[in-house]
Amino acid sequence: MKVAIYVRVSTDEQAKEGFSIPAQRERLRAFCASQGWEIVQEYIEEGWSAKDLDRPQMQRLLKDIKKGNIDIVLVYRLDRLTRSVLDLYLLLQTFEKYNVAFRSATEVYDTSTAMGRLFITLVAALAQWERENLAERVKFGIEQMIDEGKKPGGHSPYGYKFDKDFNCTIIEEEADVVRMIYRMYCDGYGYRSIADRLNELMVKPRIAKEWNHNSVRDILTNDIYIGTYRWGDKVVPNNHPPIISETLFKKAQKEKEKRGVDRKRVGKFLFTGLLQCGNCGGHKMQGHFDKREQKTYYRCTKCHRITNEKNILEPLLDEIQLLITSKEYFMSKFSDRYDQQEVVDVSALTKELEKIKRQKEKWYDLYMDDRNPIPKEELFAKINELNKKEEEIYSKLSEVEEDKEPVEEKYNRLSKMIDFKQQFEQANDFTKKELLFSIFEKIVIYREKGKLKKITLDYTLK
Numbered sequence: 001m002k003v004a005i006y007v008r009v010s011t012d013e014q015a016k017e018g019f020s021i022p023a024q025r026e027r028l029r030a031f032c033a034s035q036g037w038e039i040v041q042e043y044i045e046e047g048w049s050a051k052d053l054d055r056p057q058m059q060r061l062l063k064d065i066k067k068g069n070i071d072i073v074l075v076y077r078l079d080r081l082t083r084s085v086l087d088l089y090l091l092l093q094t095f096e097k098y099n100v101a102f103r104s105a106t107e108v109y110d111t112s113t114a115m116g117r118l119f120i121t122l123v124a125a126l127a128q129w130e131r132e133n134l135a136e137r138v139k140f141g142i143e144q145m146i147d148e149g150k151k152p153g154g155h156s157p158y159g160y161k162f163d164k165d166f167n168c169t170i171i172e173e174e175a176d177v178v179r180m181i182y183r184m185y186c187d188g189y190g191y192r193s194i195a196d197r198l199n200e201l202m203v204k205p206r207i208a209k210e211w212n213h214n215s216v217r218d219i220l221t222n223d224i225y226i227g228t229y230r231w232g233d234k235v236v237p238n239n240h241p242p243i244i245s246e247t248l249f250k251k252a253q254k255e256k257e258k259r260g261v262d263r264k265r266v267g268k269f270l271f272t273g274l275l276q277c278g279n280c281g282g283h284k285m286q287g288h289f290d291k292r293e294q295k296t297y298y299r300c301t302k303c304h305r306i307t308n309e310k311n312i313l314e315p316l317l318d319e320i321q322l323l324i325t326s327k328e329y330f331m332s333k334f335s336d337r338y339d340q341q342e343v344v345d346v347s348a349l350t351k352e353l354e355k356i357k358r359q360k361e362k363w364y365d366l367y368m369d370d371r372n373p374i375p376k377e378e379l380f381a382k383i384n385e386l387n388k389k390e391e392e393i394y395s396k397l398s399e400v401e402e403d404k405e406p407v408e409e410k411y412n413r414l415s416k417m418i419d420f421k422q423q424f425e426q427a428n429d430f431t432k433k434e435l436l437f438s439i440f441e442k443i444v445i446y447r448e449k450g451k452l453k454k455i456t457l458d459y460t461l462k
């Protein structure tokens with residue numbers, strides 16, 4: 001057995017006992033003697049940290065491995081070789097390629113055994129994970145902060161339980177509520193009507209007596225539910241198991257943005273933000289309440305035509321009932337309107353994703369190139385850049401999924417509201433508004449001059 005021993009101390013470690021070059025070397029020599037191995041080469045790296053593989057003796061070792069001069073690489077401890085899982089993975093791959101086993105004198109990593117190969121599999125999985133989260137995770141590991149004696153405090157967020165060692169468990173009943181909140185929100189319900197619904201179902205929040213606008217909003221905006229942990233200004237993605245998918249989370253944020261921008265739901269009138277005047281080309285109509293007559297009406301902001309709420313609501317409710325109960329009617333109105341949407345080339349985007357993946361692999365290879373390795377900083381920069389591109393494509397793809405809801409699906413969604421009319425009549429004002437907003441994107445009304453009740457409705461579904 002031709003054995004190479006690799007010894008390393010960093011500048012900080014030189015002062016520490018037991019880590020000195022002579023101490024490590026002696027231990028390794030004794031180990032080889034006990035196994036009956038011959039040391040063919042010693043690689044002594046003095047004053048180098050393990051932050052990357054760009055060290056003179058490491059590079060010499062890799063060269064000799066490729067020449068086939070070595071059967072086993074022996075180190076005092078794994079972290080002498082590297083402290084990065086990714087580097088370790090790349091090293092182990094090289095070792096395997098040239099039939100070199102790897103041993104640690106103080107630990108049980110023996111890659112010539114089945115157990116050792118399992119270890120490599122684990123390292124590979126970890127390295128994959130490290131790749132995906134490279135820049136951020138390496139910089140701000142929660143574990144590292146805990147090692148430094150700084151522990152995040154406070155309550156566990158709804159849906160989770162973090163114990164004192166910061167291990168995380170999902171509380172399934174609560175997680176179901178979180179999922180329900182996200183789905184309802186994306187289906188068009190607002191904070192308040194979600195809270196109402198939860199209270200009706202007797203679902204209790206953790207501390208407060210009841211759900212309200214704020215507690216629902218807090219859940220909908222907290223990325224802890226996709227596994228991100230925030231602590232002060234530190235952000236750690238993939239810190240714990242997610243409760244909802246990233247796609248659903250993004251969808252909810254987009255929805256929130258959309259609702260925030262047009263502030264549709266702020267007005268107290270049922271149709272404010274939804275209603276447009278068709279007589280003058282789609283101008284907003286504003287709600288007013290006539291105290292003397294105890295009537296709500298809407299006035300066009302341009303042509304000032306006035307229409308009573310009752311005169312809109314009655315035909316609208318009938319229309320909704322018809323849309324829900326008759327698929328034929330629904331299809332006759334919409335089958336041509338929603339199927340003519342622009343087709344986005346999904347396969348081109350998918351191909352682009354594959355290309356980015358290959359580019360990433362190429363950069364990792366360049367980083368491992370023993371003749372002319374690129375520095376780690378450059379690798380990080382390139383990978384980050386590619387990650388950004390990847391992110392853009394993913395968001396394009398998720399938009400496609402959202403926008404291309406086929407007309408059939410639209411109908412299925414609507415047809416589930418079979419008891420709409422009854423629900424609407426029993427609901428409070430807020431919920432009424434939410435119900436309308438969950439169905440319509442906008443409603444345009446046309447009215448002939450002088451004929452108060454003769455109203456034609458035109459509308460766009462959500």
Ligand SMILES: [Zn+2]
Nearest residue numbers: 277280300303
């Ligand atoms: Zn008008």
